[in-house]
Amino acid sequence: MPAIGPEGIECPRHIAIVGLGLIGGSLALRLRAAGVRVSAWNHRPHPYAAARAAGIDCKDSLEELVSDNPDVIVLCNPLVAMPKLLKTLKPIIDPSRTTLTDVGSVKGLVREQVHAAGITDCYVGAHPMTGNEHSGWSAADPDIFDNALWALTYDHHTEYARIVQVAGMITRGLRNTLIVIDDETHDRAASLISHMPHVVSTALINELTDNPYRNIAAALSAGSWRDMTRVALTDPDRTAAMVVENAANVEELLRNMAKRLESFADALHDDDSAAIHRFFTEGQPYRDYKAKQRTAFDTGETQTVFTTLKISADDWRRDLLDSAMRGEHIVRFTSGHHALAERQFTI
Amino acid sequence: MPAIGPEGIECPRHIAIVGLGLIGGSLALRLRAAGVRVSAWNHRPHPYAAARAAGIDCKDSLEELVSDNPDVIVLCNPLVAMPKLLKTLKPIIDPSRTTLTDVGSVKGLVREQVHAAGITDCYVGAHPMTGNEHSGWSAADPDIFDNALWALTYDHHTEYARIVQVAGMITRGLRNTLIVIDDETHDRAASLISHMPHVVSTALINELTDNPYRNIAAALSAGSWRDMTRVALTDPDRTAAMVVENAANVEELLRNMAKRLESFADALHDDDSAAIHRFFTEGQPYRDYKAKQRTAFDTGETQTVFTTLKISADDWRRDLLDSAMRGEHIVRFTSGHHALAERQFTI
Known part of the structure; x- marks a missing residue:
């Protein structure tokens, strides 16, 4: 665990990044800019020349990355690659010297995978609130972490010292802030402000597409429609995957929303002005x-x-x-x- | 009815505007800029000095405005003032010399009010797709009609010649385009792309406000949440009024949306990947x-x-x-x- 100085917990001295995509690459560049020792491994070596020029110690294999005993390993790989990576990590990671974390946008599922791989004890969940519509090393930019908030997540296995250690990377290495919550709260909150609204937005464009007067409706549409359907235009496969990864929470919230819409429809049907007023003041x-x-x-x-x-x-x-x-x-x-x-x- | 020249139907020669707010004021200014004779009456005379300076012939009373027998009267007053205005108009309007139209965003309700006042035969419904978050004469700007699309609406009483006459104002006086549809289609389309989505957006902020983890959810929220809830932040009283004016259509669409959300929740519950895929490809x-x-x-x-x-x-x-x-x-x-x-x- 890093020392606690006058400015709080220090940044861990050696951070290893798995996956030099948009998030992993940006993270590596920002940590390097703060003078941190950064090593990295990517499943394909195409970003290595540029990454090495930025002072990132690129490794030929995951084994090589881990055998250096970095203080923290940050998994920035796609979720689909997680089970295989964790299986490779298990026999080579030394939990007494290394803390494992990740940047996935769903925490319960990653925790299950980490648990299934048998490396629960050295793991801390993490999710930085950043990103954009691009991907890959070519889009990496340390500035995407400007003013970012991170969620660190725990379960009953998590050690406080490891939370504090990863927090050191965030607050000192990146100059970001954080909250610490359980996986389930994270995933419920994420479904409320992102996954469920993506489904609602998609339902709106489905409703329009299904309407015989769709071209007239589209002609009359303005800012409110544009804003509410923008996220339905993003890659539907990516959205579907995101929603399925957090299915139980999304399901519950969709049923809540359906009830709210039905109940307001009833209020309109009954011309119940008190209920209509209540609906519009609740928020x-x-x-x-x-x-x-x-x-x-x-x-x-x-x-x-x-x-x-x-x-x-x-x-x-x-x-x-x-x-x-x-x-x-x-x-x-x-x-x-x-x-x-x-x-x-x-x- | 105006002449049909080589550039199509001409603009009516004398257009009277009732209400010099954002829409009425902008309309009057744009018609004046096209050289059209424009008279106007506003329930309060505060915009008159500026309007007169722009060449608009401001009248002291509605009676005075109408007695001039303008070719077209455009009602740009708030919907709440409509019944009283129509009652005043009925005995003084000469349907053989004047066509009545309006700019309201709900057409069925205005038609009912026009019908109740007994002036159905000279009426054509109209709704320009323009506006912004401001209001009043001080916000009036002829440019808000740049590239605007209008919906003209009819019922079985409507005369084709009056549709063509109002179209002359739109295509030649304003250099805008138009579609011609029935009131019900207009109001269904408007509920689909505006009124119902406003309710959905409001239900989203209600769901968040009701959630014990609301501050965590808000902290994790990003662009998708911001876009989908922006319209819920606009004046809830105005939204409620708009929704109630189009209640039957909004009710039906909300029930459709509730069914879509429930059915997708079922698909998530059953892990029915075919249904999930279908939902994301429908639109x-x-x-x-x-x-x-x-x-x-x-x-x-x-x-x-x-x-x-x-x-x-x-x-x-x-x-x-x-x-x-x-x-x-x-x-x-x-x-x-x-x-x-x-x-x-x-x-």
């Missing part, structure tokens, strides 16, 4: 939250309020989850089971 | 249509294909609706029951 706390964010942005008032978290040794999971639920983003872990967090606007 | 014709539009825009290839419509005297409603369904936008009505239309990409 007011969210509108207020967005208005506060907007005002702060427009006026340039940062109003950053810091708070010190005392994290209990036994109940650190609950303490960190509660902090995330209060809308706090951790800026750094400090000594003696403390962390410094920034308070965000809340809903 | 492919719409994705292809947007891709064609995008490519044409990116390459600057306009590829405008014109077609001449022969409109039968008896079945003009069907002929014009069919044209709209084929994705044609009318550029001008020409002599002998013909029109020139631009073919758009279709779904």
Whole structure:
């Protein structure tokens, strides 16, 4: 575990990246720019010349990467490659010297795969809130991590020290912030703000495509339609895969949404103005939250309020989850089971 | 009825505007810029000095506006003011000399109000696809009509000659295009691409607000969530009013959407990969249509294909609706029951 200095936990000294795509490549470049020792392995060596020129120590095999005993290995490979990679890792990783993490957008499934491979104990889940529509090393750009928030995830096996260690990479190596939550909360939240809305957006274009007056409707459409269907235009196979990886949560939320739409349809049918009014005021706390964010942005008032978290040794999971639920983003872990967090606007 | 010249039907010579707000003001300014005689009445005279400076003949009363026998009166007042205005108009409008139209975003309801006031025969429904988040004369700008498409609407009372007359204002006075459809098709299309999606967007923010992990979800949210909930942040009272004005159509579409979401939830539950695949390919014709539009825009290839419509005297409603369904936008009505239309990409 890295030392805790006056600026909180240090960045681990040697970080190994598996997969030099958009995220892995950007991560490697940003860590190098912060002076961290970075090694990497990619399933094909085509990015190696450019990566080596940027000071990244590219390895010929996964075995070679792992045998160096890096402090942290970050799996940035596609999810489909995960089971095979983990199987290769298992006999060669030394959990007493290395922590394993990843950047996948679904945490429960990765945890299951890590567990199935028998390397649960040295694993910490991670998901950086960044990315764009591009992919591959050629799109790698350290700036995609500017102001990024990470979710680190745990289950009952996870060791607190490893959370703090990966947090060091995030807060010092990348100058990012983080929240610490359980896998299930992560996956539920991701289905709420991304996976389920992708399905809803797709249902909208299906409804239009199915309508005999579709060309008239499309001719009359404006900004609201364009905004609500933009994500339905992205690669449907990628969306389908993403939704299936988080199926149980998406299913539950879709049923909730269907109930909300049916219930509002009933209110319209019955001309129930009280129910209609209720429907349109229910989300007011969210509108207020967005208005506060907007005002702060427009006026340039940062109003950053810091708070010190005392994290209990036994109940650190609950303490960190509660902090995330209060809308706090951790800026750094400090000594003696403390962390410094920034308070965000809340809903 | 205006003359039909070599460039098709002329613009009516004298157009009266009721309500100098964003739409009415912009319309008046654009018609003036085209050299059309424009008179106007506003329920409060505050825009009159500026409007007069722009050559708009502002009247002290609705009676005074109407007694001049303008060729076309365009109602640009808020929907709530409609019944009272129509009652005032009824005894003073001369249907043999004046055609009445409006710019409301729901056509069935306006038609009912016009019918209730007993002035059905001289009425043509109209809805320009323009506007922005501002309102009032101070926001009026003739450029908001650049490249605007109008929907003109009919019922079984509507006279073809009045459709052509209002089309003259649109194609020659404003240099816009139009489609001609029945009220119900208009209102169904509008509910599909605007009113129902507004409800869906609102249901999304309600779902988030209701979730105990809402602050975590909001922290993890990115572009897809932002796009899909933007319209839920607009004035909920205005949205509620808009939805209620088109209640039956919105109700039906919400029930369709609820069924689509439930059925996809079932597919996820059953891990039915064929059904999941089907859901994600159903809207492919719409994705292809947007891709064609995008490519044409990116390459600057306009590829405008014109077609001449022969409109039968008896079945003009069907002929014009069919044209709209084929994705044609009318550029001008020409002599002998013909029109020139631009073919758009279709779904």
